Amino acid sequence: MTVDTTSKAPKSRPSGWHLLLAPVALLFLLPFLQMFLASVSPADELLKFPPPIIPSRIDFSGFVTLFTESDALLWLGNTVLVATSAIVSHLLLCSLAGYGFARLAFRGRTVGIFMILATIMIPTQLLMIPTYLLFSRLRLIDSLGAAIVPWLSSAFGIFLMRQFFLSLPKELEESGLIDGANRWQVFSRIVLPLAKPALATLAIFTLLGSWNDLVWPLIAINNDHAFTLQLGLANFQGTRRTEWSLLMAGNVVATLPLILFFLIAQKQFVATMTLSGLKG
Amino acid sequence: MTTTELSPAATAPSGADQPDRSGRRHDRWRAALTGWLFAGPATLIVLGLSIFPAGWAFVLSLEKWNGFSPPEFVGGKNYSRLITDAEFADAVLHTIIYTAMFVPMSVLAGLFLAVALNRRIRFIGIYRTAIFVPFVASAAATGILSTYLFSPQYGLVNNVLQRLGLPAQGWLEDPAQAMVVIAIMSLWGQAAFTTVIYLAALQDVPGELIEAARVDGAGSWQTFWRVIWPQLRPVTVFVTIWQTIGAIQLFDLVYTTTRGGPLNATRTIVYFLWDKAFRSLDFGYGSAAAYVLFAITLLTTIGVVVYSRRKNMEAF
Helix, strand or coil, X not given: CCCCCHHHCCCCCCCCHHHHHHHHHHHHHHHHHHHHHHHCCCHHHHHCCCCCCCCCCCCCHHHHHHHHHXXXXXXXXXXXXXXXXXXXXXXXXXXXXXHHHHHCCCCCHHHHHXXXXXXXXXXXXXXXXXXXXXXXXXXXXXXXXHHHXXXXXXXXXXXXXXXXXXXXXXXHHHHHHHCCCCHHHHHHHHHHHHCHHHHHHHHHHHHHHHHHCCHHHHHHCCCCCCCCHHHHHHHHHHHCCCCHXXXXXXXXXXXXXXXXXXXXXXHHHHHHHHHHCCCC | CHHHHCCHHHHCHHHHHCCCHHHHHHHHHHHHHHHHHHHHHHHHHHHHCCHHHHHHHHXXXXXXXXXXXXXXXXXXXXXXXXXXCHHHHHHHHHHHHHHHXXXXXXHHHHHHHHXXXXXXXXXXXXXXXXXXXXXXXXXXXXXXXXXXXXXXXXXXXXXXXXXXXXXXXXXXXXXXXXXXXXXXHHHHHHHHHHHHHHHHHHHHCCHHHHHHHHXXXXXXXXXXXXXXXXXXXXXXXXXXXXXXXXXXXXXXXXXXXXXXXXXXXXXXXXXXXXXXXXXXCCHHHHHHHHHHHHHHHHHHHXXXXXXXXXXXXXXX
16 A cells, blocks of 8 residues: 555544545446436436436336347347457467467567567558458458457457466476477466466457447448447437437447446456556 | 377477488478467468558558549549648547547546555445446447437436536537547546556555655655655556557547537547548548558657656656
């Protein structure tokens, strides 16, 4: 504890910082609170001014309309599919590459590492147009594949895993090799089980990024059967303006899974945030 | 996996000291094969989706092309057109306005929240969770929340203002206020990032330094500014650069709140780029704007690094 002022005060008195932190925390929670309340409010109550802070009764019609009158369920399925493939592929390919770059001596390794590092400098906006053109040649545009392919691997993931493997003591692997295991066996049986913290970080990074991605699906997918949830939500804003209970129901469906994950694995989320600066 | 058949002797570097040359070459070849079997797929995807498109974007920026008719080479014309394009100048201006609001706000908020959260008091876990959890909100969700909270007719913010006897505002529907709302909502979602970075840095400040200051009779306020703050400077440089790069690339939240409006007041550089490329199908012009954005990002980063070196607050 570095700037702990409480130590000076007698233990029984509550810290004055509560007066500051409690309202700030409430302010940060307020948008989510409004989201949950509005999603279970009767639609007409949200169009009054001033709208009641607490709905007069719980009404799930926003969710009902969302799932019956729109393709939200399909979009949710699409998003789950995109995020799942992204995570599986990311964990597999990035840990393989990270291990290769960290531990194996081979021709082209240094150049490879250098080029991957260089790509981190390139803003994604620079890549949007040519990637769109490339994907339209590959006939990926308007399909779910377009949303999946960019998430199969990432420079961040390769580096994260490489740094992690470099930090492991070499002796473990050497004893494995002496015992007659080959590189693949050493990797899959000795190294990978030790990499769980790094893999968790990478999984969260990929989940947040692929689940929440908007710009790229917006560019690459115009066919509403291949919409992701985020794209569908963004589209609602044009077509379903002021249908607040439906919009908020959509918001809850898109956000609640991540909120729950966050509450379960807050420590890993914080580690991921520190390492990636994802939203920046 | 195809790598299973490789024997350890062939892949381990120690295999290279075999006497005959063909064997050594063979081992090197096998090492390269193993190495690239591990590293190849991910490397191929990452480079294929970055280096190659980045090069193509440069070629495109020298062309006039709508994606259908044959591309026409125009040299630097797209770039010179950008310089004289009033619409682009506006986009740059709006981006600067947003950056000037958002970056100081997010850095200061991060510092302040980190200091406030860096103590062992009751409910501190709840406070941290409350401040961090908005980080998971997507741009689409944040956009919908923004339009709801700041809605002039139904929004909570105007509701509160009126109860306090203050006049209701137009917020996202007012050209002078829309960008402010976007900056506030970005801050809501991203304060967690700067806070987490500062928290980690605060925990790295050596305890002896603080003890020494206390012994010398410094109060908490003095201790913070004289002892702790100097230790946080490199982190401040880092988060400033990071947040600036992010701010210059603002698009998502504009798209999900105002779509560039009202009266084009929130059209940023990336919005301009997206609009030119994917609405007007002017791929060359859009690519030129993307390269200008890249240049601005690089120059800003270099500028901050040089400035911080001069001030002896090295972050890198």
